[in-house]
Amino acid sequence: MTKDGQKVYQHGTLALLVPGLFDGTMKLAELLAHGDTGIGTATGLNGEMIVLDGTPYLVQANGQVKTLSAETMIPFATVHFDQPQVEFAAQGLSMQALGKQILAKYPYHNIFFAVKIVGKFKHMQTRAVEGQVKPYPTLVEVANKQAVFEEADSQGTVVGYFAPELFQGMAAAGYHLHYLNNAKKMGGHILGFEIDQAQVYLQPFATIEQHLPVDNQEFMEHQADLESMGQQIKSAEEAD
Amino acid sequence: MTKDGQKVYQHGTLALLVPGLFDGTMKLAELLAHGDTGIGTATGLNGEMIVLDGTPYLVQANGQVKTLSAETMIPFATVHFDQPQVEFAAQGLSMQALGKQILAKYPYHNIFFAVKIVGKFKHMQTRAVEGQVKPYPTLVEVANKQAVFEEADSQGTVVGYFAPELFQGMAAAGYHLHYLNNAKKMGGHILGFEIDQAQVYLQPFATIEQHLPVDNQEFMEHQADLESMGQQIKSAEEAD
Numbered sequence: 001m002t003k004d005g006q007k008v009y010q011h012g013t014l015a016l017l018v019p020g021l022f023d024g025t026m027k028l029a030e031l032l033a034h035g036d037t038g039i040g041t042a043t044g045l046n047g048e049m050i051v052l053d054g055t056p057y058l059v060q061a062n063g064q065v066k067t068l069s070a071e072t073m074i075p076f077a078t079v080h081f082d083q084p085q086v087e088f089a090a091q092g093l094s095m096q097a098l099g100k101q102i103l104a105k106y107p108y109h110n111i112f113f114a115v116k117i118v119g120k121f122k123h124m125q126t127r128a129v130e131g132q133v134k135p136y137p138t139l140v141e142v143a144n145k146q147a148v149f150e151e152a153d154s155q156g157t158v159v160g161y162f163a164p165e166l167f168q169g170m171a172a173a174g175y176h177l178h179y180l181n182n183a184k185k186m187g188g189h190i191l192g193f194e195i196d197q198a199q200v201y202l203q204p205f206a207t208i209e210q211h212l213p214v215d216n217q218e219f220m221e222h223q224a225d226l227e228s229m230g231q232q233i234k235s236a237e238e239a240d
Numbered sequence: 241m242t243k244d245g246q247k248v249y250q251h252g253t254l255a256l257l258v259p260g261l262f263d264g265t266m267k268l269a270e271l272l273a274h275g276d277t278g279i280g281t282a283t284g285l286n287g288e289m290i291v292l293d294g295t296p297y298l299v300q301a302n303g304q305v306k307t308l309s310a311e312t313m314i315p316f317a318t319v320h321f322d323q324p325q326v327e328f329a330a331q332g333l334s335m336q337a338l339g340k341q342i343l344a345k346y347p348y349h350n351i352f353f354a355v356k357i358v359g360k361f362k363h364m365q366t367r368a369v370e371g372q373v374k375p376y377p378t379l380v381e382v383a384n385k386q387a388v389f390e391e392a393d394s395q396g397t398v399v400g401y402f403a404p405e406l407f408q409g410m411a412a413a414g415y416h417l418h419y420l421n422n423a424k425k426m427g428g429h430i431l432g433f434e435i436d437q438a439q440v441y442l443q444p445f446a447t448i449e450q451h452l453p454v455d456n457q458e459f460m461e462h463q464a465d466l467e468s469m470g471q472q473i474k475s476a477e478e479a480d
Contacts, residue, residue: 007449015406016350107460110256111452166255166464169406208450209247212351220347224406 024073025213040077046131084201119198126188156181264313265453280317286371324441359438366428396421
């Protein structure tokens with residue numbers, strides 16, 4: 001069910017976005033050498049990125065969607081080469097119900113896996129954070145300054161990851177999903193959805209390649225407050 | 241100071257040794273394709289492994305040191321290709337003093353780096369845990385059943401890693417060092433040392449490649465008790 005050669009690649013860590021390290025530290029051209037599918041954010045936390053078939057799209061807080069150039073610097077992103085191992089049809093499921101169903105059916109709770117959902121949603125609710133300028137606020141403060149978008153009968157693609165609790169800090173434990181509709185007009189970090197008819201694709205990973213921005217002085221010198229970080233990650237991810 | 245291409249490779253995670261998942265899940269031959277230098281343990285937690293110049297040695301609880309065959313299965317190990325970026329001479333330093341000095345001098349506290357120390361030690365104290373059979377006890381219980389070895393005026397090599405606090409669980413935060421003397425007769429997991437004269441080599445990593453035993457059913461189905469895990473890791477690492 002799993003293919004040992006498959007890996008997921010992450011640049012940056014969520015734990016360093018939390019205190020406000022939002023500067024871009026890797027060129028998209030370099031990131032996309034490690035995958036054609038994934039999610040992330042842009043410098044200044046300026047919107048929500050989704051990578052589909054090698055094209056990076058950014059959903060901005062003003063609701064507009066644009067493609068990003070290969071020269072764009074990003075602070076945090078996760079990508080992989082899309083080669084699903086599991087596929088099934090889903091109908092009438094909420095995001096929560098689908099997430100639980102996956103973990104009940106597949107023994108994936110201790111590993112990273114990618115989720116892709118292609119189809120029609122009765123309802124899709126997303127958010128996009130507003131671009132920030134230095135001095136950057138914390139992730140929790142930014143998550144409270146966001147635009148929320150909704151679309152009924154939306155057709156599009158969900159891409160994202162499940163991270164096991166063992167790796168909380170490196171990534172957000174649990175599901176982290178982004179969306180882009182087929183018209184490329186609406187999307188973002190998903191707050192909730194209800195599937196009408198869709199195909200769900202899962203891709204478990206044996207290997208996680210974690211890349212850190214070792215040439216970024218601010219990252220290298222940062223003193224993390226780990227005591228409160230877990231709670232802050234939870235709070236920022238759940239903000240709506 | 242850092243070279244972006246360099247990576248450290250880890251098979252298994254410390255967080256899964258803690259509750260007693262000690263079965264070997266990767267062949268040494270496969271592990272050593274990812275590095276010629278490193279540390280680890282054997283199936284059943286049967287001793288302390290150190291890899292020097294591509295040769296894996298196991299220090300057993302009976303004090304004997306043996307080389308391991310390429311077919312040996314191991315549950316947890318970390319390796320890299322030895323290409324130090326920093327080198328300095330050290331005299332008269334304890335393990336604690338050296339550890340602090342490194343972090344005071346180099347901005348490495350948020351990244352993984354390898355430590356190699358080659359030279360003469362006024363005093364070296366190590367431990368090796370006893371091999372366990374199923375049903376395996378927890379790591380804390382095993383750490384309390386160990387042999388302690390001491391050698392004065394010991395000449396040999398220290399190999400190990402520093403893991404940042406951000407990655408506690410995946411690895412033990414802080415330093416984790418193993419030792420083998422030049423005679424290949426004494427070594428193990430280091431409890432303490434005092435350097436007489438030695439060269440210290442550091443190798444920072446931009447990339448951490450974390451491999452999980454996705455074909456091991458026990459790992460895949462394990463329900464981790466994360467509440468107490470951090471404390472248990474600390475307790476097991478500090479046992480003496």
